[in-house]
Amino acid sequence: MGAQRQRDARTGSGPAVRSALIRFDHITFAYRADDAGRPPLRDVTLAVEPGRHVAVLGANGCGKSTLVRLVNGMLLPRSGEVTVDGIDTRDETRSLELRQRVGIVFQRPDDQIVATSVEDDVAFGPENLGLPREEIRARVDEALAAVGMAGFEQREPHTLSGGQKQRLAIAGALAMRPAYLVLDEPTSMLDPAGRQEVLGIVRRLHAGGTGILHVTHDLGAVLGADEAFVLDAGEIAFSGVLAHLLEAHERLDGWGLELPPVGRLALALAALGVPIGSPQLDPESMAVALWG
Amino acid sequence: MGLRVDAASFAFDTGGPTALSALEAVSLSLEPGRLVLVVGETGSGKSTLLRVAAGLLKPASGTVTADGEPLGGRGARGAVGLVFQDAESQLFAETVLQDVAFGPANLGLSADTAREQAGLALERVGLDPVAYGGRSPFHLSGGEARRVAIAGVLAMRPRYLLFDEPTAGLDARGRRAVREIVAAERQRGGVVVVSHSAEEFFDDADEVLMLSDGRTVFDGAPRELLAAPDAFEAAGLRAPEVLRVIELGRKHGLVIRPASLGSEAVAEAIEAAGGRS
Numbered sequence: 231m232g233a234q235r236q237r238d239a240r241t242g243s244g245p246a247v248r249s250a251l252i253r254f255d256h257i258t259f260a261y262r263a264d265d266a267g268r269p270p271l272r273d274v275t276l277a278v279e280p281g282r283h284v285a286v287l288g289a290n291g292c293g294k295s296t297l298v299r300l301v302n303g304m305l306l307p308r309s310g311e312v313t314v315d316g317i318d319t320r321d322e323t324r325s326l327e328l329r330q331r332v333g334i335v336f337q338r339p340d341d342q343i344v345a346t347s348v349e350d351d352v353a354f355g356p357e358n359l360g361l362p363r364e365e366i367r368a369r370v371d372e373a374l375a376a377v378g379m380a381g382f383e384q385r386e387p388h389t390l391s392g393g394q395k396q397r398l399a400i401a402g403a404l405a406m407r408p409a410y411l412v413l414d415e416p417t418s419m420l421d422p423a424g425r426q427e428v429l430g431i432v433r434r435l436h437a438g439g440t441g442i443l444h445v446t447h448d449l450g451a452v453l454g455a456d457e458a459f460v461l462d463a464g465e466i467a468f469s470g471v472l473a474h475l476l477e478a479h480e481r482l483d484g485w486g487l488e489l490p491p492v493g494r495l496a497l498a499l500a501a502l503g504v505p506i507g508s509p510q511l512d513p514e515s516m517a518v519a520l521w522g
Numbered sequence: 523m524g525l526r527v528d529a530a531s532f533a534f535d536t537g538g539p540t541a542l543s544a545l546e547a548v549s550l551s552l553e554p555g556r557l558v559l560v561v562g563e564t565g566s567g568k569s570t571l572l573r574v575a576a577g578l579l580k581p582a583s584g585t586v587t588a589d590g591e592p593l594g595g596r597g598a599r600g601a602v603g604l605v606f607q608d609a610e611s612q613l614f615a616e617t618v619l620q621d622v623a624f625g626p627a628n629l630g631l632s633a634d635t636a637r638e639q640a641g642l643a644l645e646r647v648g649l650d651p652v653a654y655g656g657r658s659p660f661h662l663s664g665g666e667a668r669r670v671a672i673a674g675v676l677a678m679r680p681r682y683l684l685f686d687e688p689t690a691g692l693d694a695r696g697r698r699a700v701r702e703i704v705a706a707e708r709q710r711g712g713v714v715v716v717s718h719s720a721e722e723f724f725d726d727a728d729e730v731l732m733l734s735d736g737r738t739v740f741d742g743a744p745r746e747l748l749a750a751p752d753a754f755e756a757a758g759l760r761a762p763e764v765l766r767v768i769e770l771g772r773k774h775g776l777v778i779r780p781a782s783l784g785s786e787a788v789a790e791a792i793e794a795a796g797g798r799s
Binding site: 419426447497501517 | 563763
């Protein structure tokens with residue numbers, strides 16, 4: 231997957247990649263005039279190929295959440311086209327199919343829980359599809375296992391930690407067997423332990439072949455991404471591999487982003503002439519770079 | 523003087539979705555001008571402690587006083603202000619100014635005085651009352667909405683301010699703005715900040731109170747924690763990432779003693795300890 235493939239992913243050129251992906255093609259979107267606080271999107275083009283982990287980074291209010299709501303047709307573009315595996319989000323006849331293909335997990339775990347037990351919550355989506363009981367049971371078991379919550383079936387969701395609630399929300403999305411998981415700041419309300427739990431699940435799902443569109447302001451949460459976009463005031467300000475974004479760290483501040491703490495330490499060490507090679511972003515690799 | 527929680531205990535409330543964690547004989551002492559950082563993982567009792575300190579929860583045993591007056595009594599009325607986690611979700615009025623003026627009006631001040639205090643509170647959180655006062659609180663960015671919610675508490679002019687996870691969910695700019703507000707407010711009174719990401723307020727704090735399972739497991743100056751970073755793990759907490767680098771350095775036999783948790787200070791300490799091995 232060299233530069234060529236990345237270019238293809240963004241422009242969607244070539245018939246093979248055109249159909250099987252989440253594709254934003256020159257999207258513009260604006261809220262009504264009285265929604266002045268929310269920014270429009272301007273000429274946003276990006277793609278998530280099956281199995282890829284794509285990060286969209288940006289400050290609060292850059293348009294990230296708007297982008298998430300455009301993926302499954304909750305919002306429709308003013309111009310341009312959003313397609314998921316070839317389904318146009320404006321095609322109302324296929325909206326159910328669209329929503330099955332794309333699972334969305336939002337920032338606030340409490341807003342996404344609909345039932346009074348963990349298993350009922352996960353079963354909610356499959357039940358609405360009218361699936362047979364055994365099929366629902368199988369999907370619930372599979373989804374809870376995938377997020378490491380087998381054994382939590384009877385728990386009341388309000389007794390779960392924040393990290394567990396977010397894992398439950400992910401299980402609810404997985405029970406629909408989506409091709410893509412769209413994550414909207416899934417860790418920003420969690421404590422460090424909960425954040426690690428959720429990021430571990432995301433890594434595992436990515437390794438298992440689920441395409442992931444991860445929208446966040448937290449660079450440290452997407453260190454495993456294959457590709458990153460920066461959204462600044464509704465426009466794509468950067469696209470490329472994460473390593474290139476980290477090299478462009480002097481631009482991060484202008485976009486309202488910052489390096490994780492260990493990345494800032496790496497810069498401070500470099501300024502003192504302590505060489506550490508490529509930018510290290512987590513404590514363990516920093517220690518290895520420093521002390522072997 | 524000061525806000526004092528003395529040996530407060532609170533039993534776990536198992537019923538309902540607002541279940542709070544237990545506290546066991548936890549004390550907190552806040553003098554004017556000081557910043558106390560309370561850290562602990564989810565369920566450690568941090569939020570319970572804040573509610574007790576704000577007088578919203580009556581402890582099963584122990585006492586809470588503000589400047590010597592028991593909370594709940596007439597003398598301590600309005601002494602303590604609590605900014606809840608996710609405070610912006612409680613914004614409700616038609617305009618920003620009305621929302622911020624609600625608190626002081628509710629304390630019995632005249633509408634004019636309440637509006638005046640609301641305008642001054644907006645200035646204190648860095649929002650121009652003329653530009654923002656007439657706007658809907660529902661069409662603000664996340665950072666702006668959080669600041670409006672903080673202004674709503676400031677407008678009641680409490681002597682002691684308590685913040686529950688004030689930077690959660692905010693981006694780099696938003697967090698910086700909140701840190702600046704907290705730093706400015708601690709000059710006016712005393713401030714307690716509860717946070718699960720310790721690094722955010724670590725260098726500003728005069729004192730760090732670490733809770734685990736409702737008990738105090740560390741209470742002291744931040745620099746003591748810089749010298750003993752394993753205290754975090756001992757309390758079942760993930761240490762700030764930069765502290766974990768220092769700890770790993772120790773395992774290589776290096777003595778790294780930063781003056782603060784700031785990147786420059788830690789980099790200097792690593793260099794002084796011998797840099798790369």
